[in-house]
Amino acid sequence: MKNHIVSAFRLTLVMLVIVGIYLAIVYGGSKILPTQGNAEIITHNGQKFYANIGQEFKSEKYFHGRPSSVNYNAAGSGGSNKGPSNEEYLETVQKRIDTLKLQNPEMGNAKVPVELATASGSGLDPDISEEGALYQVKRIAKVRSLSEEQINNLIKNQTEKPFLGILGPSKVNVLKLNIALDQLK
Known part of the structure; x- marks a missing residue:
């Protein structure tokens, strides 16, 4: 059981990093658009x-x-x-x-x-x-x-x-x- 919790925790951390990097890329990319991602x-x-x-x-x-x-x-x-x-x-x-x-x-x-x-x-x-x-x-x-x-x-x-x-x-x-x-x- 302890192994499953540790594996789940590691996977959660890895996904947080991946999603965080993705969001940073999307946000940064929006800033080069003509409206800079705003209305x-x-x-x-x-x-x-x-x-x-x-x-x-x-x-x-x-x-x-x-x-x-x-x-x-x-x-x-x-x-x-x-x-x-x-x-x-x-x-x-x-x-x-x-x-x-x-x-x-x-x-x-x-x-x-x-x-x-x-x-x-x-x-x-x-x-x-x-x-x-x-x-x-x-x-x-x-x-x-x-x-x-x-x-x-x-x-x-x-x-x-x-x-x-x-x-x-x-x-x-x-x-x-x-x-x-x-x-x-």
């Missing part, structure tokens, strides 16, 4: 927004982000847990696609970017792909009486390249894009 808070029109949490934009004059399976509630982050063969899930995605096509009739039968029709695993993804933003350009240009070229340039300026040029895809933060859109005259 990015943006104040716009006297209101505070978290740029790293998805926001809901319903108006035709704004870019729309990824759908949320938790109604953009950061306290209840999570996915739908429904697989790609689940009929209810497929109906939900099809409804989203149909809605997007109604909102963007100028796009005709163009392929809808996947992130505009499916929620992310957290339900709070603040970013869309550059293609997702470009899909919405014609609608926004029409509603705001702006040229498509102005909006395309805005998207290009707001597109974040992969971290260190290799980690992750290019992306556009929808909140920042919409704030920049409001500032565009």
